[in-house]
Amino acid sequence: xxxxxPIAPHPADLLRxxxxxxxxxxxxxxxxxxxxxxxxxAVMSGKRPIKxxxxxxxxxxxxTSPWVWIAFQQRYDKAL
Numbered sequence: 001x002x003x004x005x006p007i008a009p010h011p012a013d014l015l016r017x018x019x020x021x022x023x024x025x026x027x028x029x030x031x032x033x034x035x036x037x038x039x040x041x042a043v044m045s046g047k048r049p050i051k052x053x054x055x056x057x058x059x060x061x062x063x064t065s066p067w068v069w070i071a072f073q074q075r076y077d078k079a080l
Contacts, residue, residue: 007079008075008076008078008079009072009076011043011049011069011073011076012043012044012045012046014072015043015044015058016044018062026040026044029061032061033057033058033060033061034057049077050069050072050073052066052070054069055067055069055070
């Protein structure tokens with residue numbers, strides 16, 4: 001049986017692409033986005049989902065709504 005939802009990329013993959021497109025190193029991005037090192041590592045390794053607080057910081061940094069990042073996470077979760 002086919003899954004109900006298509007395979008969605010992990011939000012960390014999308015975040016890696018966004019960071020690379022801006023020419024930032026992960027550490028520089030983490031610092032400028034004001035993310036705690038432990039939280040950033042956990043999100044980037046897929047061990048922690050993007051929640052509202054993180055989404056708000058990502059939205060502020062990238063100039064998007066935090067709900068964009070929440071939607072990426074929800075789409076990934078539904079695809080599992």
